[in-house]
Amino acid sequence: MDATDNKAALRRALIPFALAQFICSFAGSNMNVMINDISEDLDTTVAGVQLTITIFLLVMAALMIPGGKLTDRIGRKRCLTAGLLVYAVGALLSAFAPGIGVLIIGNSILEGVGTAMLIPPVYILTTLLFTDLTSRAKAFGAISALGGIGAATGPLIGGFITTVISWRAAFLFQVAVVLLIAVLSRRWVHDPLPPDPSKPTDPGGAVLSALGLVLVVSGILAADDNGWLMLGLLVAGAAVLTWFFLRVRAKERAGRPALLSSALFRNRTSNLGMLTQSAQWLMLMGTSFVVSAYLQVERGYNAIETGVVFTATTAGLLLSSLAAERFAKRRAQRTLILVGFLITVVGTVLLLTLVFASDSVWAFIPGLFVIGFGLGGMLTPSVNVVQSAFGEELQGEISGLSRSVSNLGSALGGAVAGTILVAGLGTQPGTAYALAMGAVAVAGAIGLVAAWFLPDRAAPAAAPAPS
Template sequence: MTGRFPAELRRALIPFALAQFICSFAGSNMNVMINDISEDLDTTVAGVQVAITIFLLVMAALMIPGGKLTDRIGRKRCLTIGLLIYAVGALLSSVAPGLGVLILGNSILEGVGTAMLIPPVYILTTLLFTDLASRARAFGMISALGGVGAAAGPLIGGLITTVFSWRAAFVFQALVVLLIAVLSRRWVRDPLPPDPTQPTDPAGAALSALGLVLVVSGILLADNNLLLSVGLVVAGAGALTWFFFSMRAKERSGRPALLSTALFRDRTANLGMITQCLQWLMLMGTSFVVSAYLQVVRGYNAIETGLVFTATTAGLLLSSLAAERFAKRRAQRTLIVGGFLITVVGVVLLISLAFAWHSVWAFVPGLFVTGFGLGGMLTPSVNVVQSAFGEELQGEISGLSRSVSNLGSALGGAVAGTILVAVVGNRPGTAYALAMLAVAVAGAIGLVAAWFLPKTEPVRA
């Protein structure tokens, strides 16, 4: 895929792709450690779910400010600082004596580190790969590694947990992140100088983060206190609405705003971000629900659960490796629509075969088809959004795009996980079916959004 790139760009792609891989890996590998972490830290499945969701939520809440920060301190420096914060969080998680320290290390510090390192990856890719075809190939590699990280997280995490300990999985993350820091220092260059005079908007950052936290927290509390849950979701929606109108008011008065409202006026980018959000919701929702069901209900250990997810990794790798060939023959809209259709079919298989066939092999066809569908549409969605704006808005759209994707990941764990945890005690089969049905509904919504994307020509070299 990268053979036609100059050597300098090929080298830069390695740390970029590894960075997206390890951040996606971190969001899914804990799914197979649910029983081990619960027993070791004397907590529950719900406690581990909270830690996973907070990690994804911190990323979503801080990704927009992280994108803006790159303009002030420089994209490469922001990437390096994010990697170091992430490494500290991973090492702290590896020695956590309880759930609180695990949340501090994994959910908070790793989340902050990710929010600082991911926007520079996408901004630098857009700036370094200047034509649409090469940029599509670059995003294809990065998105593919991200999807593989999320899909292979259960397998790699399960293997490490079974052979060593769940704590070793965090040491593995720290080592990979430190390797990325070394490679990026040697091979990555920033084509634009930093601008320390770039205005900031701390009030806007706080308001956007508050809205996202309230929405996801409300979903997590749905099985404990429905009234409080609805109240938090409504309050979060109100905060996000206030955030949008405050951005518009600041722009009109000439004050610095966290985001340009021009980002929300592009119909193609808006639809593309909806598809991004729902793709990651489906991937992370499926990963959490199937992992939890296999461990808590079927009694599988970490490595057995991880091996089942090899099917997802295989499907995603297969379609990702063919992504460039697909992009030359089919428009991006066609690829995204087809991806949602295939993924929904995969979820239907996961529901139906699990009841019709009481074997671990019942999950393999659905996971493979789901991975294949997701792998074929992750790259086109990213390219649709990033390519909708010029260089002057790359910092903002990169942060917003990654925030939306991570919000989807957080919602996947929160929505599907909450349904599963709320019902699994009495009716595990029903809980599994309802949780996966929620994932299928998300896919149907994504299909509708993708259908309204504009029809364009295939991306040709």
């Protein structure tokens, strides 16, 4: 295969990769505009829908690292295909769910597991196939940008389908896209490395890491019900995660395989980069849930009306994403991330001030547009900062950890901001909305501080993953 044919083949492979990240991000946000429809149809509450969304995001975060390890044993393409099939089954079950319990099994569990299986191979195969540093950076940029676009357009597309047909049809839409990805990946994606079934795993580490994350997020969800339960779950989660880290170090000292290398947690640049990633997705998903729930429950908007409001976020994110490559040529990645957080914090302030200054729906537009613009400009630089912090021997592990941290941020967005909002809906909605958006702004401030301490110049683009 000559150079021209190889470039064309890589461009084709990038299509199913980017679509996979798109649909998984879409799934995390499209249910936000279905709150009223699902609540009425399944006889549940806003809190029930919030729980379903948060569990989906949490399952992704908890299983993303084990999913990355699984790719080595069964092969990256095979893991991608299996994840797509599990996801499709979950979406199909969700479409015909008779109650909230079945919806949680289909959407939260099966779709979450499927995502955790298919996303790590997307990033690992991108690293393996795009060996040229420049082309790899562009590939990561395209995948990350489409992920952001998926999250931003989720309310619009989901709202349109829900209003015109039904909320159940939105899950059938996911099934169709996932099956398309499966067909395209079968034709256009190849795994350059054979699987290694003998590669050691760490089931105990996988259980501890997942349990720790579940306990922490469960503690946040319990905040409005029982303060002592919240504290107990948070302490238990912190204790389990500490046990996990100590176990990793002990296994490494003994020369035994661990779920993750402790070197991943000793790199200052990577740690700061992952903190910015988590903050970005917390802001995006937190804003999406808070504004969607507020518009539907308190202002009486239907799904399509709520989705249309979010076209402002989509427009802002698309605009800055399309200009991201031009920005990257002129400014350091640290600068792009810093400016991105400054812009998103300004956006949250606009959402707080303008919405209370006017009852018009147009008051939401400037803040949502500014938040989308800020996020679109820094999603890709954050991914590049993290991936570039390690050599080829740790690319598989850092890909899984990075995706896990991002999805944890998404879960925390729904848990923290959503819990604050849901606790006050019906009694003091204005105060609850202000506090919830204030929590999103705090996340932006934390991301801004983390970005400030990033090195001025980023390391070279990520090297290939290990064989």
